[in-house]
Amino acid sequence: MKNIFQMPYEIAYYDTDMTGKMTLEAMIRVAILVSEKQSTALFRDARYLKPLNLGWVITQYDLEVTRYPKTFEKLVFYTQATSWNKFFCYRDFWLQDEAGTRIATIHSTFVLMDLTSRKIKTVTEEIIAPFGGVKENKIYRGEKLPPLMNASGQDYRVRYFDLDGNQHVNNAKYFNWLLDPLEKDFLKGHEVKKAYVRFDKEVMYGESIISQHEFLEENVTLHQIKTAGNLCAEAKIWWQEI
């Protein structure tokens, strides 16, 4: 496999929760950092995209974690742009521990957004070719999630520091909104084993969201994040008791 990019990373105390295990939010933001490092190495980072008034936006994660690393652990984060078509770019991430064991895999979908019109733009060879993915017309559609029937909800107001360089709430922040409503007693005793997250609509400063969830079956939850009337993200999460 070509164009695999890697970065060693030592888990910092601030990447972990109160039990000392890496949070999903931290895993996602370090993964995205690795893809940014690859972009920098290929002269395709924000300094290339900003003058084109473009930014990368993530529309989907499909992830599986077999073991959560702990503070002080030294990992290697890997990433590879796998394929792309007119609108979607697919990128994988995986984490390897010191024993050489893969402990997490993240499949992701990126799109290019015009920073003024907020519309998705077509991907060009010039932008994407250096990453070495395969150009193919295959579109990966995620699982269609059922509607929530009996959800409980928790409100979150967008904070200034939730925003990123694309002037909207950074995708990693959604993991806090998705998981926090399950509350400490549950979160201390359960780990996310698998998650499918789809981002439908960006969330902006001044908005409040409601994060709703319900149990589809034991240890499987369905989630929706909504602003007034709009579905912004949905997720299905498979939990494991610890």
Add this chain to the structure above:
Amino acid sequence: MKNIFQMPYEIAYYDTDMTGKMTLEAMIRVAILVSEKQSTALFRDARYLKPLNLGWVITQYDLEVTRYPKTFEKLVFYTQATSWNKFFCYRDFWLQDEAGTRIATIHSTFVLMDLTSRKIKTVTEEIIAPFGGVKENKIYRGEKLPPLMNASGQDYRVRYFDLDGNQHVNNAKYFNWLLDPLEKDFLKGHEVKKAYVRFDKEVMYGESIISQHEFLEENVTLHQIKTAGNLCAEAKIWWQEI
């Protein structure tokens, strides 16, 4: 000066706000990471303190930032344990940019907390001597801040991921609570030049806080963070228009 510990650090996109400048929260958490790295090098990190049922807690920051570093910048973070007495340990941090210019200085006060009783414990030679600070009886008391007369307030509910290994809200999270209520229009146009923050009482899971602030004069704000009836933190912040 002896026992100065340093760590190179490259500013990641997630350390910055929507304008690409490092946030105070990120600056503080990376600074504390450097002190943890020094603790590890001296065999005095959490793996040494946890069996003693102790944790370091920060009670005070007195900081000055002359320039906020931006995404991609490579800095060196320095730290030095300067002095200590029966209850208080004083530690400085400073950040140097690639040109060798010091761009920020943080004076901090640490105490040792018993993780069960939540009481402050006396500092022992065995715990602190390896850091090489001077033992002296001098206690640095911060500025006494006036009461708020006409403050506006914003509520924040403690989230599960606000908690750290000491099972309470991590001190860096307070910077989000302190600054967010000033809102985007102000925050985009102003930088924290100097800040004095005192932590009076820990904030636990299940609590909500109110973050109050008022302008003492143009570009100087006073802040209080309170749970029901209790003052948990107060701050004075000097701003600079940008």
